[in-house]
Amino acid sequence: SAVISQKPSRDICQRGTSLTIQCQVDSQVTMMFWYRQQPGQSLTLIATANQGSEATYESGFVIDKFPISRPNLTFSTLTVSNMSPEDSSIYLCSVGLGTAKNIQYFGAGTRLSVL
Amino acid sequence: GQQVMQIPQYQHVQEGEDFTTYCNSSTTLSNIQWYKQRPGGHPVFLIQLVKSGEVKKQKRLTFQFGEAKKNSSLHITATQTTDVGTYFCAGLGGGFKTIFGAGTRLFVKA
Numbered sequence: 001s002a003v004i005s006q007k008p009s010r011d012i013c014q015r016g017t018s019l020t021i022q023c024q025v026d027s028q029v030t031m032m033f034w035y036r037q038q039p040g041q042s043l044t045l046i047a048t049a050n051q052g053s054e055a056t057y058e059s060g061f062v063i064d065k066f067p068i069s070r071p072n073l074t075f076s077t078l079t080v081s082n083m084s085p086e087d088s089s090i091y092l093c094s095v096g097l098g099t100a101k102n103i104q105y106f107g108a109g110t111r112l113s114v115l
Numbered sequence: 116g117q118q119v120m121q122i123p124q125y126q127h128v129q130e131g132e133d134f135t136t137y138c139n140s141s142t143t144l145s146n147i148q149w150y151k152q153r154p155g156g157h158p159v160f161l162i163q164l165v166k167s168g169e170v171k172k173q174k175r176l177t178f179q180f181g182e183a184k185k186n187s188s189l190h191i192t193a194t195q196t197t198d199v200g201t202y203f204c205a206g207l208g209g210g211f212k213t214i215f216g217a218g219t220r221l222f223v224k225a
Contacts, residue, residue, distance in 0.1 A: 001160075031211055042203065043158065043215045092157060102207045103148060106157040 002027055002095050006107030013083055013114050020079045021110045023093035028073035031096030033104070034066070036089050043092065049076040083114045117142050119206050121216030129224050134191040136219035138204035145207050147180055147187045152218070153200040194223050 003026040013019050023032065032049040047055040047068055055068035070076045080087050090111050094104040118141045128134050138147065146165045150158040162171055164180035164187060171178045177190045191198055201218040208214040 033213075040220075042217045045212060048212065096211055096213070098163065100146060100207055101211045102146070102205075102213045103160055103163055104150070104158070104205070104213050105160060109157045 002029060002097060002105045004093065004095060004105060004107040006093050006110060008110055009108060010111040011113070013112065015084055015114060017083055018079055018081045019083065019112060020077050021091055021093070023076045023078075023107055025074045025095055029095040029097065030073070031101045032070060032076045033094045033096065034068060034076070034078045035092045035094060035106075037092060037109070038089050046078070046091075049078075080112065083112075085114045088112055088114045117206070117208050117214055119204060119214050119216040121204055121219055123219055124217065125220045125222070127222045127224065128194050130196060131193050134194050134198070134221055136189050136202050136204075136221075138187045138189075138216050140185045140206050143184050144187075145184075147184075148205045148213070149178060149187075149189050150203045150205060150215075151200050152203065156200075158203060191221075194221070196223050196225050199223050 005024045007022050034046040035043045036046055037043050045058050046061045047057040049055050049068050049070040051070045051073055065081055067079045090109045092106050092109045094106045097103050120139045122137050146163055148163045149161040152158040162178050167184050168182045169180040175192045179188045201220045203218045204216040205213045
């Protein structure tokens, strides 16, 4: 397993501003991911954070809106840019472990409200 | 693309009753995982099944992987209030991506 520290845990932001979420892992990991979870819904993968290269985004998510950094094997950031109320959600980072690198260990999440 | 379907969406049980959630995939899965998310918390990994027909137990929880590796179930015997939460199944997609089911939200009445 891994210990994942995510911050901030929650924030209330104004429309049009940006928020950067940080994710720190206690060990070096190859696979890091960012998810979004609307209240009462399942988890939707935003992107795979690749170390030393551009993130791989899922359909419906673009780099201009959700820029991601992955400077090393223990750290990643997700920025939610030019926020609107529709961006209000829980954002979770995770690491993929196990033989297939797909057992997900999650950070505690960032609860974002956009006014 | 690959889809993982999960039913039921909600389940209300009386404490002591059993509970089962079912997961079906549109394609054969190399493995399947189950996660639990407590209210206000984040998903926590419970178990991974890899082999066709595999059955694993964790105390009152029994996990099964179908023979065709396209379906799975989680059964909880004699539910307790501590079992409250949402249970997600998840399968491996392409490029190490994990595809989550919609989840089953369990309510337990004491």
